[in-house]
Structure formats: C-alpha cells, structure tokens
Amino acid sequence: MATKRKRSSQSDRDNNCSKKKCSEIDQSCSDDLKSHDFLSTLNVYILPAGIQKARLSVLKAQIMRFGGNIQEVFDPGQNLSHVIVEDSMDLPRIKRILKLDNISDMCIVKTSWISLCLRNKKMEKCDEYSLVEKLDDKQTFPSSTAESFNKKAPEPSTKIDVASDYESSDEDELHGDIAGNKKIMQLKFPQPEKWICAQSSKNPKANVNKYITDKLEEMVKAYESTNDKWRALGYQKAIGTLRKHPKEISSWEEAKSLPGIGARLADKIWEIAQSGELRKLKEFESSEELQVLKLFTNVWGAGPHTAQLWYQQGFRTIADLQQKANLNHQQKVGVRLYDDFLNRMPREEVAEIETMVKDAAESIQLGIIAQTCGSYRRGKPTCGDVDILITHPDGKSHRNVFHKLLAKLKENGFLTDDLVSAEETGNQKKYMGVCKLPGENRKHRRIDIIVVPFNEYGCALVYFTGSAHFNRSLRHLCKKQNMSLNEHALKYGVVRKGAEKIHEGTIIPTPTEESVFKTLNVPFRPPEERDH
Numbered sequence: 001m002a003t004k005r006k007r008s009s010q011s012d013r014d015n016n017c018s019k020k021k022c023s024e025i026d027q028s029c030s031d032d033l034k035s036h037d038f039l040s041t042l043n044v045y046i047l048p049a050g051i052q053k054a055r056l057s058v059l060k061a062q063i064m065r066f067g068g069n070i071q072e073v074f075d076p077g078q079n080l081s082h083v084i085v086e087d088s089m090d091l092p093r094i095k096r097i098l099k100l101d102n103i104s105d106m107c108i109v110k111t112s113w114i115s116l117c118l119r120n121k122k123m124e125k126c127d128e129y130s131l132v133e134k135l136d137d138k139q140t141f142p143s144s145t146a147e148s149f150n151k152k153a154p155e156p157s158t159k160i161d162v163a164s165d166y167e168s169s170d171e172d173e174l175h176g177d178i179a180g181n182k183k184i185m186q187l188k189f190p191q192p193e194k195w196i197c198a199q200s201s202k203n204p205k206a207n208v209n210k211y212i213t214d215k216l217e218e219m220v221k222a223y224e225s226t227n228d229k230w231r232a233l234g235y236q237k238a239i240g241t242l243r244k245h246p247k248e249i250s251s252w253e254e255a256k257s258l259p260g261i262g263a264r265l266a267d268k269i270w271e272i273a274q275s276g277e278l279r280k281l282k283e284f285e286s287s288e289e290l291q292v293l294k295l296f297t298n299v300w301g302a303g304p305h306t307a308q309l310w311y312q313q314g315f316r317t318i319a320d321l322q323q324k325a326n327l328n329h330q331q332k333v334g335v336r337l338y339d340d341f342l343n344r345m346p347r348e349e350v351a352e353i354e355t356m357v358k359d360a361a362e363s364i365q366l367g368i369i370a371q372t373c374g375s376y377r378r379g380k381p382t383c384g385d386v387d388i389l390i391t392h393p394d395g396k397s398h399r400n401v402f403h404k405l406l407a408k409l410k411e412n413g414f415l416t417d418d419l420v421s422a423e424e425t426g427n428q429k430k431y432m433g434v435c436k437l438p439g440e441n442r443k444h445r446r447i448d449i450i451v452v453p454f455n456e457y458g459c460a461l462v463y464f465t466g467s468a469h470f471n472r473s474l475r476h477l478c479k480k481q482n483m484s485l486n487e488h489a490l491k492y493g494v495v496r497k498g499a500e501k502i503h504e505g506t507i508i509p510t511p512t513e514e515s516v517f518k519t520l521n522v523p524f525r526p527p528e529e530r531d532h
C-alpha cells in the first residue's frame, strides 16, 4: 500500500483525470481538506458486484460517517460524484451491469481510492484509481496505471506452511551431529526469513500492520478481562498472522484470505484499516463494567476471575477493595502499591536497581553473573519491572546464592515485600517481589530475581529477554520442527499429541544465547532487535 501511495503521488503529476466531476473533486483534494466530514463532497453509488457484503456495509458506513452521501440505487440522473467499483472490475463489465452504453461522463473509481481517503482522513486525488474509457480501446486504463489496475484480486497472502516443506533428512543430520558432537547443530528451516523471530524489530518492514495489531491487542485485553478466552484467543491468532503478513492490508478480501481470519475478524481488521478506529473497542472502553474489570485485573495477583468476583460483590474502585474485599497477601500488596506498579520506571532507575543486586550478589559469591533482562535489555526507555537473571560460570556456585542474596537485600530494606518468595522450576529458582531504592521520593518497583544453572543460561537469557511475542515466534518455529524451547532448554525429537507431549525430547546443548539462534538457524539478533 505504501508503494501504491508513492505511485499515486507520482501519477498526480503525470496524469490528469479526464472527467469533469473528478477534477472538481480534485480541487478539494488540493485544499487538503482534513476534517470529520472530509467526504462531504461525495455523492456516490457503490457497485456491489464483487464486493463482499460485510465489506460493503463497512464501506458505506464509513463514507456516511465522514459526510459522504450514498445512493442505494443506481440512476444516472442522481448527479453522482463517483461510481465506486471493486478493484478488479473492468469497463465492459461495469457497463453491462449498469446497463449503460456510454459511461464517459461518469467518474468511475476503484474501492482502493476510497480506502485511501478513509485511511488518510482526507480527499485524495483519484486519477490513478479512476477507470477511463479510451476512444480507441475501450478496455484499457491510463497507461501509467494499467499495471496496477490490471491486478485482478488482492495478492494472496504468503502462506507459511513450514511443516510441509520440512525435509526429513534434517533430523537424521541432527542425530549425526549429536553423535559426533562436532559442530553446533543447525536445522534447515525453509524460508526462515518469514518468521517474526528471524526479523529485526528495528526493520521498518517489521509488522507494517502495527496500527491494526495494536487495536486488536486492546481487544484481547478487553476479552481477557471478561474471561472470554476463546474470543481473546481468536484475536491473538489473528494478531500473530497479521504480524507475519509482509504488506499492509489493502482490502477486506486480503484480510479474510489470511489463515485464522474469518469474515467477522476481517470486518474488524478492515474497519481499522479504513478508519483507524474500531467501534467495538470504543463500545468496550465506554462500558463501566469493562473499565472496572480492567482496573481490577491490573491489581497484582488478581486475574479475570477475581476481578469479576469483585465486580459482582459491588466493588468499583481500588479504595473499595482496600476497605471491603477479602484479599490474599499478594492482592494486599497489589492494592497498596497499585499506583506505583502501574507506573513504568525510567531505565536509569533499573540500572540503579541492577547495581544494588549485582553488588550484593558479588559480595556473596565471587564471579557471579547478574544480568538484567526483559525490556531493559531490549533497550526500552521505560520498564514495567526489573528482571534479573543470576548464574555462575562454574556451574555449581549459583546454588548457594538465592537465599543468601534475598536475605541480604531484605536486611538493608531494599526488598520491601515478597509476592512469590521462592518458586522452583527444575533447577531454576525464582523470586518475585517488591524493591525500593534508598532515598526520598522513590517508588516501589516490581522485581524478579531468577537464579539458573550455567548450562541453562543460554535459554534463560533468550527467554527472560523476550519480548513475549518474540519468544512465542521462536517456540512456534520449534514446534513445527518437533522441537521445544523454554527457559531451561532446547530439545529435539519432541512428540506431541495435540497440546500434550508424549515424548519430552532430548536436550541440545546451548551454552550461549548465540547457540540457541544458531541451532534454530535464525539470524542472531541483539536484544534491541527483539522488541517485537
């Protein structure tokens, strides 16, 4: 779509719309009319042929919303400003449907023009999108634009079907390497460049539909807060698909053609693509219940179920919870420090917190590694919490550190509250709590401290650095290859039956972060490029 826009500005200079009414409209284009009724000069008939019903109604609603007039029935005497037709329509067909011999006094434009206007919230020039009848050749379009017009339907999405492309010999190769232990094992993923995790988040082409996925993410949050897991999942899947889609969505059909996107989701996507907004989301945001549920799910230790329970009990504010609700320990902390927790901290503050923990850890065990991960390591200017990963290169000294470190950090008042004082998963130990730097006007901050054995450090670094989206993509890539990846290890030969693992698989040693990427044949990305 971006290239299309560029092309259009080029042809603005080269091409003149030959129709009188078109050029009148173009006058208002050059005025750069940008207002809530920027389509007020439109009086259009939309030829429904070839346009999906849902898309047609969205188009009509959007045109009217921004001041345009729609004629439901075609009548040449209606003083129409435009006849809007589906992008792949040709003139002979239009004439046949409209039962007209001569359409030379009519401005016929493609739906992609109106989409462009709606997207940019202004009248755009329609030259490039208009169908012009030439005297000598009644089927051709303006020469410079013929190519784009002749495109029949929106290009089909690049479907990613990695599994079907998988070469079975890869697994043999993998076994061979393990037996020989000669080099780092590598899988030959077909089209690795198509995966989100294989792309840099700094690439301007990464998620060209971000303005759509951002709105859909809001919908996920809304549905999560109402405990509508299935809808949330449906949106989540659509987000995943859209993130992988290499070009801007330019038609309803294009959205609909993507895996996991049905007609209703395509409606939503198309509405955002055209208007930049989503009525359903606005409805959600204006609902009192949804607002309260959002407030409550933001309490640390409260999920959608608890939030709903509180709502049913008549609570509406954080003060209500504090005074009347029956809270567990974590929720008490979450309520007391509600404002502090919602406030993201500048990365400089994370650096100070890291120093506190690092110094304490080093004083307990020489040679200890303390690495802050999460959004801080990805270079974000603000962070929601601090995620510190601790290990020791000797492979054993990390074991002594966990309790001693926490005791030390509590002793000097740095750790103020525990949320989960020790969660053990395999050989890793995780503390989740609250810290506060010494001095005036400091806020309480959420901190996670995770101690891991050195042989799990590579996978732990990848996991705790994230982003969560990036991790999801990596895990998905693994799944397609009968592998698995988590914060502990990368495994091959995993056998799954549905969501269940029948065979756990065998660990592939990945001592470093680089080795995880290399084994997966994904180009190594520094943390800043994993902010998907």
Ligand SMILES: Nc1ccn([C@H]2C[C@H](O)[C@@H](COP(=O)(O)OP(=O)(O)OP(=O)(O)O)O2)c(=O)n1
Binding pocket: 373, 374, 375, 376, 382, 383, 384, 385, 386, 387, 463, 464, 465, 466, 467, 468, 471, 472
């Ligand atoms: N559902 C999740 C949650 C977390 N993580 C991983 C990736 C995250 O980057 C890391 C840390 O989790 P955080 O929730 O702290 O997320 P961030 O540090 O990325 O962001 P924030 O600044 O909000 O803390 O753990 C994950 O893979 N999946």
Ligand SMILES: [Mn+2]
Binding pocket: 373, 374, 375, 376, 383, 384, 385, 386, 387
């Ligand atoms: Mn974090």
